[in-house]
Amino acid sequence: MSEKLYLYPVWVRLWHWSNAILFIVLIITGLSMQYSGTEMKFIRFDIAVAMHNIAGVLVTFLYAIYILGNTITVNSKNYRIREKGLIGRMIKQFRYYSYGIFINEKPPFPPKKNRKFNPMQLVSYVIVMYLFFPFLIITGFGLLYPETIFPTVFGISGIQFTAIFHSLLGFFLSVFMLIHIYMCTLGEKPSTHFKSMINGYH
Amino acid sequence: MKFSLIKKCLYLLAIMLFTATSYTSIGQEAEKxxxxxxxxxxxxxxxxxxxxxxxxxxxxxxxxxxxxxxxxxxxxxxxxxxxxxxxxxxxxxxxxxxxxxxxxxxxxxEKPGCLDCHGGDDTYADYHFEEIEDEFQRSVHSDKHSVDFTCWMCHNPHSYKISARTSENIKEVIVYDNNICLSCHADINKYQLISDQENPNILEKHDWLPNQQLHFANVRCIECHAKTNDSIMVAHLIQPKELAVKMCVECHSQNSILEASLYKFQARENRNKLGFFNPSLLENSYIIGANRNYYLNIISIFVYGFTLLVILIHAFLRIIIKK
Incomplete structure (x- = not known):
């Protein structure tokens, strides 16, 4: 690889790592609350609630920065999905992950300026960041200020509905995080992508 | 065409919401x-x-x-x-x-007390009046106050009606029962009938409680301040403040004490359904930690397990083949 590609500007890297730390805090405290009990004291319930609330507010703030950054900088170009041929491109990428990678094939969609994500990455990031994340923030806000929640939704308690929805979204995002971390080891060397997200160069 | 489909969905949603909110008011005609x-x-x-x-x-x-x-x-x-x-x-x-x-x-x-009529009467055996009296005698209400503190301090004989067994709406039970406590603890005139002490400010005393308003609206004072008893529907053993429940997880856990107090009647009436732990708690609220769903638990463990397995196999193959 001759010339290094500057893919991740400082604001993206700062946002990414602070978001990652807060997300880990949210997952740990969220699990701790969901599985709270008198016998197991992982994190004391009230401390877990306080930490989850603070991390939740900070993550919302970071999300606003992310949206703002993607509105006013060129980074937004990376998130545009070209529908034409998308399925084909995704299948190609899937084939690479499930077969090509083992026989040392070159990745079908290597990062380029303004196209840093491969098709599978792009679709999953858009779903996570523009669909799951807003719902997670809205339901989280509802649980932080329960008086804002409708008393009943489809005949069941609005808080219950919101809480289950919030937990499910949190669960899916934690699975996403697991896959995301593993996918980051698929660079030239297992540490390549991690280093990129630190120094900005691919 | 697409627009009409969205319209149909919206109509359906509106109808569902309407039926969900309106059926609760049917069949609540007062008994004559x-x-x-x-x-x-x-x-x-x-x-x-x-x-x-x-x-x-x-x-x-x-x-x-x-x-x-x-x-x-x-x-x-x-x-x-x-x-x-x-x-x-x-x-x-x-x-x-x-x-x-x-x-x-x-x-x-001398005015008659509860036991003067209800004591030793098999008609009221279910209510365990003698045990209620015994609990009351061991409570701070009896300990710290004179004999002037009778059943009537809390239960107005002219208006009292049981609610925990009869009310279908748990929120009504909560308001009714908490108002009994507040009739003294938020009314200095009545409080001074039996105490020379200053009436503690309830809001300040519960400053430490997160989401105070939500707790006050969704649980009764006695959930934390009274010791539960298996045979009595509503606990009467009000304990000294040092013994009040202060650990969040006593309610926010799978073994939530609310099943033995506020939701005791409902818990006896309807056992586990839809796989939720503590289902009776679910009907009126959602309590973090107490309302886990068995099936969702299993599915989540399966999804995590499957994801980890795929990752491990993928990583293993990469290492083996690259060698």
Whole structure:
């Protein structure tokens, strides 16, 4: 690889790592609350609630920065999905992950300026960041200020509905995080992508 | 075409929301009862059911209108909706009250307590009145106060009605029961009837409680302040403040104490459904930690396990093949 590609500007890297730390805090405290009990004291319930609330507010703030950054900088170009041929491109990428990678094939969609994500990455990031994340923030806000929640939704308690929805979204995002971390080891060397997200160069 | 499909979905959603919110109001028609002593009691309510009363003053030979002592006013509607609805006033009060003006000494009469009627009566065996009395005697209400603290301090004999067993709406039970506590703890005049101490400010004392408003609206004071008892529906053993529940996880856990207190009746009536732990708690609220779903737990463990397995196999193959 001759010339290094500057893919991740400082604001993206700062946002990414602070978001990652807060997300880990949210997952740990969220699990701790969901599985709270008198016998197991992982994190004391009230401390877990306080930490989850603070991390939740900070993550919302970071999300606003992310949206703002993607509105006013060129980074937004990376998130545009070209529908034409998308399925084909995704299948190609899937084939690479499930077969090509083992026989040392070159990745079908290597990062380029303004196209840093491969098709599978792009679709999953858009779903996570523009669909799951807003719902997670809205339901989280509802649980932080329960008086804002409708008393009943489809005949069941609005808080219950919101809480289950919030937990499910949190669960899916934690699975996403697991896959995301593993996918980051698929660079030239297992540490390549991690280093990129630190120094900005691919 | 697409637009009409969205429109149809919106209509369907609106109908679902409407049916979900409206069916709760059906079938709540008040039970109509005809009291046996309406006529006799009517003579008392003629004065004691109003803020003013009229009588003929034989000394001045004039009709007089006087204000009724507010503490002696009994709301006849509340009375006939209460548990003692079919009583005659003179079942508990002296027959001499039938004469007017009432004899001043009558106010010294000893008033019957709960056990005077309910004690040792098999009809009321389910209610365990003797155990309630025993719990009350061991509670701070009895310990710290004089014999003036009777059942009537909390349960107004003219309006009291059981709610935990009969009310379908748990929120009503909560408001009703908490109002009993607040009738003293938020009313300095009544509080001073039995105590010379300063009435503690409830909001300040519960400053530490997260989401205070939500807790106050969704659980009763006794959930934390009374020791539960398996045979009594509503715990009466109010404990010293040092023994009050302060650990979040006592409620926010799979073994939530709320199943043995606030939701005791519902918990007995409906056991596990839809795989939720503590399902009766779910009907009215969602309590983090207490309302896990068995199936969602299993599915989440399976999804995590499957993801990890795929990752491990993928990583393993990469290492093996690259070698």
């Amino acid at each position: 009862r005809i009291p046996d002593f309406a006529e006799e009691n009517g003579l008392c309510f003629k004065c004691h059911g109003h803020k003013t009363y009229n009588y003929y003053n034989e000394w001045t030979e004039q009709n007089v209108r006087e204000r009724m002592n507010p503490y002696f006013i009994v709301d006849s509607i509340e009375f006939y909706e209460s548990n003692h609805w079919n009583f005659q006033c003179t079942d508990c009060h002296s027959m001499d009250y039938e004469n007017f003006p009432h004899d001043g000494e009558l106010r010294m009469e």
